[in-house]
Amino acid sequence: MSMAVGSKLHFQPGSWLEVMYDVIVGTITGVAHSVYLVSKWWYVNLIRPTLNLCGFRLQIDKVVKSRDGEKTLKVVAVGYGRTGTYSLTLALEELGFPTLHTQHMYEHESILGMWVNTIFLPSIQAKKRSMGRPDLQLITSYGYQATADLPMALYFEQVMEEFPDCKFILTTRENSEVWFKSWDTLTKTITQPTHIGGFAFDSVRQYSHYLRWLYSVVNKDDSYLTEPFPLPDQNKEAAIQSYEEHNRRVREVVPQDKLLEYNVKQGWEPLCNFLELAECPSTPFPKTNSARSVQVQVISGQIFPIMGALIVLFYCFSLVFKYMTGMTVAEWSNWKSKELMLYLRRVMLISDSHHQPCAHKVRKET
Numbered sequence: 001m002s003m004a005v006g007s008k009l010h011f012q013p014g015s016w017l018e019v020m021y022d023v024i025v026g027t028i029t030g031v032a033h034s035v036y037l038v039s040k041w042w043y044v045n046l047i048r049p050t051l052n053l054c055g056f057r058l059q060i061d062k063v064v065k066s067r068d069g070e071k072t073l074k075v076v077a078v079g080y081g082r083t084g085t086y087s088l089t090l091a092l093e094e095l096g097f098p099t100l101h102t103q104h105m106y107e108h109e110s111i112l113g114m115w116v117n118t119i120f121l122p123s124i125q126a127k128k129r130s131m132g133r134p135d136l137q138l139i140t141s142y143g144y145q146a147t148a149d150l151p152m153a154l155y156f157e158q159v160m161e162e163f164p165d166c167k168f169i170l171t172t173r174e175n176s177e178v179w180f181k182s183w184d185t186l187t188k189t190i191t192q193p194t195h196i197g198g199f200a201f202d203s204v205r206q207y208s209h210y211l212r213w214l215y216s217v218v219n220k221d222d223s224y225l226t227e228p229f230p231l232p233d234q235n236k237e238a239a240i241q242s243y244e245e246h247n248r249r250v251r252e253v254v255p256q257d258k259l260l261e262y263n264v265k266q267g268w269e270p271l272c273n274f275l276e277l278a279e280c281p282s283t284p285f286p287k288t289n290s291a292r293s294v295q296v297q298v299i300s301g302q303i304f305p306i307m308g309a310l311i312v313l314f315y316c317f318s319l320v321f322k323y324m325t326g327m328t329v330a331e332w333s334n335w336k337s338k339e340l341m342l343y344l345r346r347v348m349l350i351s352d353s354h355h356q357p358c359a360h361k362v363r364k365e366t
Helices: 016-054 085-094 102-107 109-125 136-141 153-164 176-197 202-218 236-253 268-274 293-325 329-365
Strands: 075-077 099-101 145-149 168-170 261-263
Touching: 075 085, 075 153, 075 202, 085 145, 085 168, 099 102, 102 168, 102 202, 109 136, 109 202, 109 268, 136 145, 136 153, 136 202, 145 153, 153 176, 153 236, 168 236, 168 268, 236 261, 293 329
Parallel strands: 075 145, 075 168, 099 145, 168 261
Antiparallel strands: none
């Protein structure tokens, strides 16, 4: 499940075609996420346990395969969220680097659980944000050679210690104001739906822990760890300061020959040159996950399960209804509609009969 769908299509910024593209891709992606979560719930809680009882041993998390089979981190995108990290993820995948983006971390229970139990929950329980030390080897054990987005972007110094040959890509926006506008839109869009979805799906509930921790780190405010949902809005001044300090720290710490400061609008060439690739794709650079598309994703991701649940409930109701009445809901509705028409016709006839004598009396007097 990926937003790679249509990522190679490009339209004039602000055009109605771009709007339609964002709506269509956002809808498809939102529905795909919902289908995945529902199907995984059935798989984890019913199908897999049943097959295990029958002697079959099935894994929950998927394992990806790289071209060279090496299990090490080769590329880490260290830019904050909303700097083109998903477009970069699709590009790195196309270049042959299996890439784990935070948006798909729920596909790996062990990796998401590692972050929650090692980093997020300890901070929430202590009511004080802390960075901890994630198990990066666990990520590579599933075949990933690259990562993108927060929280991994914050751990570039640990990556340098454990994977000295790793290269880093600092994705940025035109300026801090542009970044914050996109970041603020994202946080307002996903916070409450994530909280609500957590009542049904464990992986979504774990994401709500992540959001608490992330907002406390980005805004440098521990109150996000304990505030009830919906969480407070982002602190613009603090968030921008965090964004700029992070970028400055990356530039200071990462050696220049291992760092590419990059805007996804620059396309393939700087990326391919930095990664020392002999061949560079001639296809358009992936472009996806716009703020509008994310908003549509969230809406469609909520509506689809509700519609699905209503359809299932109606189907069950119709079975019970037919068993008790001997008629389908459609047959009963048709029968009742005919009764209603007959009743209305009788009412109209009675009303006419009451008016006719009066009209006859008036004509007689004249």
